[in-house]
Amino acid sequence: MISIKMKKLVKNNSVIREMFEEGKRLEKIYGKENVYDFSLGNPSVPAPKEVNKAIIDIVNNEDPLVLHGYMSNSGYEDVREKIASSINKKYATNFSYKNLIMTVGAASGLNIVLKSILNPTDEVIVFAPYFSEYNNYIENYDGIVKVVNPNKETFEPNLIEFEEKINSKTKAVIINTPNNPTGIIYKEETIRKIASILEKKQNELKNSIYLISDEPYRELVYENIEVPYVTKYYNNTMIVYSYSKSLSLPGERIGYVVIPNELEDSSEMIDAVTIANRIIGSVNAPSLIQKVIANCLDVKTDIECYKKNRDLLYDIVKECGFDCVKPEGAFYLFVKSPIEDDKKFCNIAKEYNLLFVPGSSFSCSGYVRIAYCVSYEMIQRSQKAFQKLAMEKKWKLHN
Ligand code: PLP
DSSP: OOOHHHHHHHHTOOHHHHHHHHHHHHHHHHOGGGOEEOOOOOOOSOOOHHHHHHHHHHHHHSOHHHHTSOOOTTOOHHHHHHHHHHHHHHHOOOOOGGGEEEESHHHHHHHHHHHHHOOTTOEEEEESSOOTHHHHHHHHTTOEEEEEOOOTTTOSOOHHHHHHHOOTTEEEEEEOSSOTTTOOOOOHHHHHHHHHHHHHHHHHHTOOOEEEEEETTTTOBOSSOOOOOGGGTOTTEEEEEESTTTTTOGGGOOEEEEOOTTSTTHHHHHHHHHHHHHHTTOOSOOHHHHHHHHHTTTOOOOHHHHHHHHHHHHHHHHHTTOOBOOOSBTTEEEEEOSSSOHHHHHHHHHTTTEEOEEGGGGTOTTEEEEEOOSOHHHHHHHHHHHHHHHHOHHHHHHO
8 A cells, every 4th residue: 555645646646747648648639730738848959969979979988887887976076076167167156076966857956955954844935836846845855835925927936925934944945047837037136135035034033044946947048137146145055956958858867956165064964965865766866967968068958949939939829818928038938827717728728739737736826837848830830729719718708
């Protein structure tokens, strides 16, 4: 018999995955070209060719016993040193390999950080809308999720409510910018304010409160906007980074955590996160792909494709009369549902073979997430379906 905790998880299995399965079902009935699956955040731009070249070079040239062997739980030192130098060059920081732990993507990065800091019933604050897996990751370590309600005007965090939600049980805050599902990039001013609220509360409560910056979309930015490097604003920050989206490598499972020297008891935290990497069962990040990353630090994914997709889809959605904030990063549109019940809206959209994810899956009902990491041609083909959906009488009746 499975555990009580797992029973709940099995019951609430991800809506996003369900949509993906639904897409496959509809494709069998209507044909692939007539189904418009905007449900999954799977990159649609192939990994840069330098990645494949690096894989071949490394496999051909490295000692296989070293390449495929066990290693330090925090990953290869030379790889971490190269990544640290690259971060220092870009953001004028001062990290060494010791500040980095290679991880099995951001999912594992978040898990090992949360495992390292949470005692049962400790609270973690998240800003809605947010990536729903945070709930599972926090509950893995018996933490409690505290949600700050969405600011539906701008989707910047509601800082008044944030400050009110901080108390002596607050152990961490997770931010995600560029954001899944809104595509919004938090302004530098917002990061400064979050930092100053946290400083104030740490002093008042005499507790450490960690700011966890979840950054799989850092490189996916379409206008000339800088994404602030959060360790520079608040000492108790840990960065969780991933190459899943920036190099289109989600299946390879590679990322890292940055723990700065300025973080309280930094070396103890580095030890804890490293051990957590081992004991959650990841042991270490995949060895070959660590080496590959180190050879591809200056390589960039073709984000122009995503920008083109964003512009076309945004125009289609707006032309059809739907309401949406234009995203500046990531690869999602967060569109206001014309009826309050976003799940019902998704079901009606499905009748036109349009697959979206309800905003309630991101703790923000009344919206849907439309992922534009798809082919440009699919967006073009979907235009008619969007137009028909906009004319749909049924949802008008539901208002
Ligand atoms: N955080 C956010 C906000 C995400 O959207 C995702 C994946 O979609 C992850 C974390 C997990 O990323 P990874 O594939 O690196 O584990």
